[in-house]
Amino acid sequence: xxxxxxxxxxxxxxxxxxxxxxxxxxxxxxxxxxxxxxxxxxxxxxxxxxxxxxxxxxxxxxxxxxxxxxxxxxxxxxxxxxxxxxxxxxxxxxxxxxxxxxxxxxxxxxxxxxxxxxxxxxxxxxxxxxxxxxxxxxxxxxxxxxxxxxxxxxxxxxxxxxxxxxxxxxxxxxxxxxxxxxxxxxxxxxxxxxxxxxxxxxxxxxxxxxxxxxxxxxxxxxxxxxxxxxxxxxxxxxxxxxxxxxxxxxxxxxxxxxxxxxxxxxxxxxxxxxxxxxxxxxxxxxxxxxxxxxxxxxxxxxxxxxxxxxxxxxxxxxxxxxxxxxxxxxxxxxxxxxxxxxxxxxxxxxxxxxxxxxxxxxxxxxxxxxxxxxxxxxx
Amino acid sequence: xxxxxxxxxxxxxxxxxxxxxxxxxxxxxxxxxxxxxxxxxxxxxxxxxxxxxxxxxxxxxxxxxxxxxxxxxxxxxxxxxxxxxxxxxxxxxxxxxxxxxxxxxxxxxxxxxxxxxxxxxxx
Numbered sequence: 001x002x003x004x005x006x007x008x009x010x011x012x013x014x015x016x017x018x019x020x021x022x023x024x025x026x027x028x029x030x031x032x033x034x035x036x037x038x039x040x041x042x043x044x045x046x047x048x049x050x051x052x053x054x055x056x057x058x059x060x061x062x063x064x065x066x067x068x069x070x071x072x073x074x075x076x077x078x079x080x081x082x083x084x085x086x087x088x089x090x091x092x093x094x095x096x097x098x099x100x101x102x103x104x105x106x107x108x109x110x111x112x113x114x115x116x117x118x119x120x121x122x123x124x125x126x127x128x129x130x131x132x133x134x135x136x137x138x139x140x141x142x143x144x145x146x147x148x149x150x151x152x153x154x155x156x157x158x159x160x161x162x163x164x165x166x167x168x169x170x171x172x173x174x175x176x177x178x179x180x181x182x183x184x185x186x187x188x189x190x191x192x193x194x195x196x197x198x199x200x201x202x203x204x205x206x207x208x209x210x211x212x213x214x215x216x217x218x219x220x221x222x223x224x225x226x227x228x229x230x231x232x233x234x235x236x237x238x239x240x241x242x243x244x245x246x247x248x249x250x251x252x253x254x255x256x257x258x259x260x261x262x263x264x265x266x267x268x269x270x271x272x273x274x275x276x277x278x279x280x281x282x283x284x285x286x287x288x289x290x291x292x293x294x295x296x297x298x299x300x301x302x303x304x305x306x307x308x309x310x311x312x313x314x315x316x317x318x319x320x321x322x323x324x325x326x327x328x329x330x331x332x333x334x335x336x337x338x339x340x341x342x343x344x345x346x347x348x349x350x351x352x353x354x355x356x357x358x359x360x361x362x363x364x365x366x367x368x369x370x371x372x373x374x375x376x377x378x379x
Numbered sequence: 380x381x382x383x384x385x386x387x388x389x390x391x392x393x394x395x396x397x398x399x400x401x402x403x404x405x406x407x408x409x410x411x412x413x414x415x416x417x418x419x420x421x422x423x424x425x426x427x428x429x430x431x432x433x434x435x436x437x438x439x440x441x442x443x444x445x446x447x448x449x450x451x452x453x454x455x456x457x458x459x460x461x462x463x464x465x466x467x468x469x470x471x472x473x474x475x476x477x478x479x480x481x482x483x484x485x486x487x488x489x490x491x492x493x494x495x496x497x498x499x500x501x502x
Contacts, residue, residue, distance in 0.1 A: 024412075035412075040467075041438040042413045235412065235439055304416045304460055306436050329415040329438050336416075358418075358434065 012058035013156050013216040021231055029129035031059040034233040041235035045331040048202055048240055049372075052162035053232035054223050061132030062155045062210060063125045065139065067147040070113070070120045076147040077111065077123060080139065082259065082278045084269035085123065091115030093182045093197045095267050097259050098127075098135055103280020104255040105262070106138060107131040108247060112184045112197060124184075124195065126157070126208075128249045156216035161206035161240075163375065164228045169207055172222065176207060181376045190222040198377055201237070203244025203370055205377040242337060243330045245298060245369030251309060251326045252296055252339055260287040261341065263296045263369070294322060297347050298367035299338040301327075301355055305362070306336040312356040313340055313364075321346055324355060332372050339369070383471075384447070384487050385496035391471065392447045394487060399448055402475040403435065403466065406500045411437040414466040419455040419477060426450060426479065428486050433476050435466065448486040450479030 010031045018025065023034035034056065036044060047053055067073035074085040083096035092113055098106040112124035127135045132151075140149050160169060170177035172190040179185055179198040186195045192215045200206040211219050223229050238248070247253050247262055258280065259268060265288070272278065273288060301307045306329050313322035327338035338355070346353065349368045354361040381395045389407035393400040408414065416436040426432055426446035433444040455477045459465060466474040481487075491499060 035439070040413045042415075239438055304463075305418060305434075306415065306441070308441060329436070331438070 010059070012056055013213040014056045014058060014220050017217060017220055018056065018231070023231070023233060026234070028234055029059055031129060033059060034231070036233040036235045037231050039230070041233070041239060042331045044230065044232045044236035045239050047230045048162045048204060048232055048236060049332050050163065052160060052164040052168050052206075052226075052229045053202070053236070054220070054229050055159040055161065055232050055237055056156075056220070057159050057208070058156040058216065059129035060157055061125075061127040061129065061135065061151070062157065063127070063136060063139075063149055063151045064122055065125060065143070065147050065149050066122045068121055073121050073123055073147050076143045078272070078277060079146075080142055080279065081109075081111070082268040082272050082281070082284065083111065084271050085111055087269070087271070088113050090117065090120075091184050093184050093199060097253070097264065097267070098138065099259070099279040100255055101279050102256075103258040103283035105249070105253040105257055105259060106255060107135045108249055108253055109135070110197070110199065112195070114195075115185055131249060154213050155210050156213055158209045158211070158216070158219060158223070159200050159202075159206060160209065160223060160229070161200045161202040161204045161232075163205060165204070165206040166377065168223065168226050168228055171226070179377075181205075181378065190219055192219050194219070201244070201246055202240035203246070203372055203374045203376075204240075205375055238326075239328055239331060242326050242328055242339065243332055243370065243372040244374060245339070245371060247296070248326060257341075258284055258287060258292065260284050261292045261294055261296065291344050293343065294341040295344050295347050296325075296339060296341055296369075298369040298371055299324070299327075299340055299353065299355065299364045300333075300367045300371075301336045301338065301357075301362050301364040303362060304335065305357060307338050307355045307357050307362060307364070311338075313342055314354040314356070314361065315346060316352060316354070318354075321353070330371055337367070337371050338364070342366075382487075383493060384490035385493070385499070386445070386447045386490055387499060388445060389500075390444060390447045392487065392490065393471070394481070394484075397481045397484070398453065399450060399479045399481055400475050401432065401444075401447060401477050401479060402470055403444060404496070404500075405470050406502075408467050408470045408474070411435060411439075411442060413438050414463040416463055417459045417466065417476065419459065420452050422452050422455055424452045425482075426452065428483075436463075444476065446479070447490060448479065449482040451482070452477050453480050454478040
């Protein structure tokens with residue numbers, strides 16, 4: 001699980017900033033990370049939905065994959081992931097999944113192509129903290145001789161998310177304001193050399209900004225100088241992504257779950273579906289043709305009590321039909337929400353199901369995802 | 380005059396005669412973070428010391444609250460499920476959970492007084 005830790009606890013370059021802000025620090029994926037600041041998870045969640053939240057996601061893994069030209073590096077990476085990377089344009093980013101031979105998800109990741117033609121042949125990768133050692137070993141082994149992986153352990157990653165993120169960013173980097181959703185840029189942000197993308201994991205418009213460790217504190221403070229920006233911990237990051245209907249590795253995604261089951265077919269571009277050429281393609285193609293055995297859904301439990309990860313999902317006959325993979329309280333929804341897996345026949349929004357809450361059945365309805373409308377930048 | 384006692388699991392018992400008001404401490408609410416739901420027992424239920432008495436749901440997780448002393452539930456804070464933030468804002472006041480009629484007042488002797496509890500949480 002993502003919370004497992006072995007060996008000494010790691011710190012991001014912003015650790016002392018979190019402590020100085022009064023954050024409660026918890027171990028997460030081997031790092032000592034802020035779960036919340038003194039204002040609390042609900043206030044942080046609501047601030048991100050109404051203004052702009054700043055997240056330290058420096059624990060995530062950043063790396064570069066390089067070969068002689070774009071076609072070479074993209075072809076190499078496409079042998080491990082199902083997204084179309086060959087046709088990924090300059091200055092664009094794509095979400096995808098590293099797959100195992102059974103079509104299960106080793107990790108989900110972002111693939112970035114620089115806007116600069118001189119960077120052709122290089123792709124940036126951003127992977128989950130809890131999986132980075134596994135991912136990087138797999139990529140190095142499987143792509144040996146085709147592409148070179150350089151792990152960039154000297155970079156911090158800051159996420160600025162919310163409806164005012166673009167206005168905040170525009171004051172620090174004029175070019176970033178014009179970036180489309182899932183666009184990528186490089187240049188100065190508040191005078192600091194950075195790579196940035198218009199993306200995030202909250203369902204809001206926003207940016208992820210990668211800078212060298214030495215510059216992380218300066219950028220963090222500069223962003224927090226803006227009164228519209230407040231620091232947001234991992235607690236609200238989780239409630240925001242859950243309302244946004246977004247998968248979290250170790251919860252919705254694991255090595256047994258295919259991207260088709262996870263309802264991530266949208267992230268697999270059409271060219272790759274019949275072509276295959278990625279691990280587990282036979283399984284995914286079979287699931288597209290015949291339907292998967294189970295599919296990810298949203299759930300709204302009745303009443304006020306959250307239903308947590310691991311709770312059994314039962315049908316109206318009391319038969320176990322699935323399991324809750326994430327469950328909690330959605331501050332914007334104002335009540336409990338969950339995600340889980342059930343057979344496709346039970347996946348239509350409005351389908352009544354029952355969730356186990358401490359031995360009692362709680363009625364729930366299948367809900368369309370996301371729970372809160374995504375407000376990614378369109379333009 | 381009420382006497383207040385504390386458990387190492389951060390519950391409090393405020394005793395007035397043979398009635399004990401039970402809740403969680405300010406330290407407990409600060410550790411849990413925003414409380415979003417409290418599941419309470421029904422009045423009339425008999426609890427032995429250490430039995431699960433209630434469940435507090437924060438944004439992050441569910442936490443069990445154990446009966447600090449044995450007794451019969453004579454009243455619950457019926458407004459709490461609709462106003463769970465009372466637990467954060469006023470844990471020893473409006474955020475109380477339930478009242479027990481004490482079955483064995485001698486159990487109180489093994490609980491911590493205010494000074495011992497403050498030492499327990501390292502305050």
